[in-house]
Amino acid sequence: MKDAPWIHLDHLDQLWFQVSGTLCNLTCHHCFISCHPKNDNFGFLSLEQVRRRLEESIALGVKEYYFTGGEPFLHREMVDILVETLSYGPATVLTNGTVLKDEWLERLAAAHRDSIYCLEFRVSIDGFTSEMNDPIRGEGTFDRAIGGVLKLVKFGFLPIITAARTWPEEEDAEVIGNFIAMLRSSGYQRPRLKILPTLHIGAEENRTHGYEESERITMAMMNEFDQSQLICHHSRIVTDRGVQVCPILIESPDSVLGATLEESCRPYQLKHGACFTCYQYGSICSNPSSSLWDPADHARMTEP
């Protein structure tokens, strides 16, 4: 992939933290980094490690912060981390919703109320029935995740339910309709839903298939393409290995871009199959956002 295009970081808008490494209480069959209860490929980030990067992010003008894992709420300091982050900027945490405790949510609701910034919860549920969700995420996880959603609603949050598209894309409208109806009948009256494409790496590669060699971004594809649709255009992720290019590619050695945020602000070559999915669907990791095609972007991608 010598001719794969390079992308320059435009501005570090979103800073992610792989806060609970690859440790998860669930073993989802489509997980793109194969998290499970014994996966220690990536370790936890301590409150002190997170704090150091939050401090560094001020000078770089970071707009918002995201926390993912693994399951972030397996981290004993998670509530403290979120409370502290809300003094720096908006925070979003991606959770499977199965381990949330009332006392944590009570503290987080108070911090959210007292902050000018938003705390968003994204809860993964991969189907509108247990028959659809549980074969992917594990026995009983549908009911437990819905229980988590209702707890969040009770504490005044409007969680964004994220579902990986494990159905044919042409069935989207029907699935979304069923999802919304299920959430309302469960007691979540104002549901928010985000559908994500599956990424054919990690466990998902075994569940379905990997990427074909042809599924790569080429220079020609970047012509008049809105680069802000790619997360690496405006994001980086902190893991226990350093600062990496994006939450999806953390297992690829070439994704480690430096030890500090400053060092990580260098170009990256879009040579992975997952880059192709990000190209196709755009903004897959972010909460809703907007963008315009900037002709100046194109001139800069032929070399680092």
Add this chain to the structure above:
Amino acid sequence: MIPTYRRIACFGGLYSNYLALEAAVADASQRQVEATFCLGDMGAFGPHPDRVFLQLQEDNIQCIQGNYDHSIGNQLDDCQCGYTDQRDNYFSEISYRYTLENTSAKNRGFLRQLPSEWRVKLGDYRVLLCHGSPRRTNEFLWESTTSSHFLRSMAQQHEADIIVGTHSGIKWHRDLGNDQHFVNVGVLGRPENDGRKNVWYTLLSIDDNGETSVEFVPVNYDHERLAREMRAEQLPEEFVETTLTGWWSTCLEILPGKERVRGKF
């Protein structure tokens, strides 16, 4: 030469609400305003899009090109509003088609030549007037999802002390310290999802001590007449209801949780 003022009025998105524009112009004329600016998005949502232009030109309101104006002016396929949700896009397509069909060639020409930003001074303060953000016309800068250090970096990068924008539809102001401010002036086009029927514009002033102030001004107008005209033009009933109730029922998915939870839907 950058013009210097002591008091200016800033109007956000008009969304074809010519009745609110009339009321805002009348209100601002009573408040010793030296210049009035409109930060773009003249069309969308409301009826009879051509009606706002006469008022803008008669009152010498200095306009910025919003994403909608760029689209209408250049007859593009969509409004570039930046929505990511199917339902939000469905409603934005209806209003875009209607607005494009009902904006004259002369007014499209007016929109096409508008600048993307204005720079003025308020006393010694350098003010940058833009639509969404200084770097991107259709960027949503919500109060709850925009860190102060991000705004300070924008101010530094774009050499401004006060950044003024609109686009998101809900007013807010943040004092960034070091004599820097960000102001979202709100919009005249539709109420701001709080159950009140009025809309808002913003006064920016500097006093004799060189202190700046930001005042959000509520604008009451004949919203029932606007609703009747929207119905007569067969615009979506969801838009009419927002005008009549002050609650948004479309363009909801783009709202952050903190702003969304304050609304009804």
